[in-house]
Amino acid sequence: MEPIGGALPRWSRDAAAAIHDMPFNDLIFLAQTIHRQNFDRNQVQLSRLLSIKTGGCPEDCGYCSQSAHNPSGLQASKLMEVERVVAEARKARDAGATRYCMGAAWRGPKERDMDAIAAMIEGVKALGMETCMTLGMLEPDQAQRLKAAGLDYYNHNIDTSERYYGDVVSTRTFADRLETLGHVREAGIKVCCGGIVGMGEEKADRIDMLVTLANLPEPPESVPINMLIPIPGTPLAKADPIDPIAFVRLVALARILMPKSDVRLSAGRTAMSDEMQALCFFAGANSIFVGDTLLTAQNPQEDKDIALFSRLGIQPMELPAR
Numbered sequence: 001m002e003p004i005g006g007a008l009p010r011w012s013r014d015a016a017a018a019i020h021d022m023p024f025n026d027l028i029f030l031a032q033t034i035h036r037q038n039f040d041r042n043q044v045q046l047s048r049l050l051s052i053k054t055g056g057c058p059e060d061c062g063y064c065s066q067s068a069h070n071p072s073g074l075q076a077s078k079l080m081e082v083e084r085v086v087a088e089a090r091k092a093r094d095a096g097a098t099r100y101c102m103g104a105a106w107r108g109p110k111e112r113d114m115d116a117i118a119a120m121i122e123g124v125k126a127l128g129m130e131t132c133m134t135l136g137m138l139e140p141d142q143a144q145r146l147k148a149a150g151l152d153y154y155n156h157n158i159d160t161s162e163r164y165y166g167d168v169v170s171t172r173t174f175a176d177r178l179e180t181l182g183h184v185r186e187a188g189i190k191v192c193c194g195g196i197v198g199m200g201e202e203k204a205d206r207i208d209m210l211v212t213l214a215n216l217p218e219p220p221e222s223v224p225i226n227m228l229i230p231i232p233g234t235p236l237a238k239a240d241p242i243d244p245i246a247f248v249r250l251v252a253l254a255r256i257l258m259p260k261s262d263v264r265l266s267a268g269r270t271a272m273s274d275e276m277q278a279l280c281f282f283a284g285a286n287s288i289f290v291g292d293t294l295l296t297a298q299n300p301q302e303d304k305d306i307a308l309f310s311r312l313g314i315q316p317m318e319l320p321a322r
Contacts, residue, residue: 011257016211017204020253024245028283031252034259035284044309045099045262045287045317047132048092052120053079053104059136059171061159062235063196063228066105079104082116086123093127095302096316097290100124101132101155107172108137118149125150132192132222137172137180143187153222154184155192161208164201168236185218192222194264197250198242199228206250214257223254223261225285227268241271248279255284262287274308281314 019027035041055076060069089100102120109117117133124131133146134155146154158177159165165174184191195209213220227247230237254263264287265280272280290302309316 011211011214013204013208013211016207016214016253016257019256020203020207020249024249027249027252028279031255031284032282035255035286038259039286040317042314043286043317044281044314046097046290047099047101047264047287048089048095048097049101049103049289050080050085050088050092051105052085052102053077053106055105057105057136058107060169062168063159063199063231065231065234067234076105079113079116082119082123085120086127089124089127089129092290093129095290097129098317099130099132099287100127101134101153101289103134103155104136106136108139109135109142114142114145118145121146121149121151125152134192137176138183140183140186143183143189147187147189151189153190153192155222155224156180156184157194157196157224157226158209158212159195160197160199160201161205162212163208164199164205167201168199181216181220190222191216191218191220192224192264193220194222194224194226194254194266196226196228196267197247198239198268199236200239203246206246207253210250210254210257219258219261221261222264222287223258224264224266225251225254226266227271229267229271244272244276244279248276248283251280251285252283264288274311277308278312281312 055066057064057066059067061067085102092100117135121131121133130152131150132153132155133151138154143154156177158174159168162174181191181193193213197206213223227242228236228239230239251263251265263285265277265285266289269277269288288305290305
């Protein structure tokens with residue numbers, strides 16, 4: 001750990017790699033110790049993710065079924081009506097979710113859609129839920145409009161390391177991603193940014209991804225860690241799965257490098273055993289996505305999550321008092 005200018009501690013790749021490669025028991029103990037210093041050790045936030053505009057995206061992300069470049073068989077749809085989005089959010093709240101994420105398969109939002117997007121944010125906020133949007137790249141004025149509507153978080157993942165990024169996406173650059181994060185931060189919106197592992201990257205790429213996030217001027221308040229769901233028709237459909245212990249190590253490293261950030265156990269939970277998820281919670285993950293789908297991918301059934309929480313003595317985070 002290397003302090004820079006008296007600000008938040010900054011991390012070198014070597015320092016992060018040394019922590020990542022600690023004996024597993026030592027790594028998990030350190031991560032859990034840090035987790036307990038910053039969060040309730042037995043609470044996990046339930047989030048719900050809704051695809052408000054599906055398919056037809058012009059980006060060529062190699063993992064994504066919604067890319068127009070990938071013959072996944074997914075049909076493109078128009079932007080959902082505001083009333084339907086708010087109704088779905090209300091169902092999610094009543095089922096225990098405290099955070100509602102809305103995603104659109106766009107390179108970036110168009111001006112004609114901004115009024116509807118703002119109305120969705122306002123409607124979900126009125127339910128008392130945290131709001132998050134992922135709409136692709138943003139211009140500064142668009143970020144300001146989202147902030148004015150009351151948006152809490154904006155999700156824009158960097159996906160992987162800068163070195164490996166071009167092997168996954170070619171229609172926008174790593175720098176483009178960072179630029180949007182800058183616009184979000186300047187608008188006063190909290191940043192939700194993480195990545196996807198199991199895309200054929202090396203261990204060093206996973207570490208570099210987290211080091212990049214931890215070394216931003218302000219680390220993201222929210223860090224989703226996704227395990228690739230191989231989807232037929234995408235370039236990464238036959239990618240080798242990541243080793244479960246390697247995945248848990250990454251969750252622990254995220255918790256250690258970014259002690260106060262929510263570490264979100266995101267896509268890929270259908271391929272995780274209960275024991276693997278339990279290790280992820282012990283390593284510092286404190287949020288999951290509930291519901292049958294994550295955008296277009298499968299997600300564990302809610303009764304399975306309830307049963308797992310009961311076995312582990314974990315309580316869902318409650319909505320803050322209004």
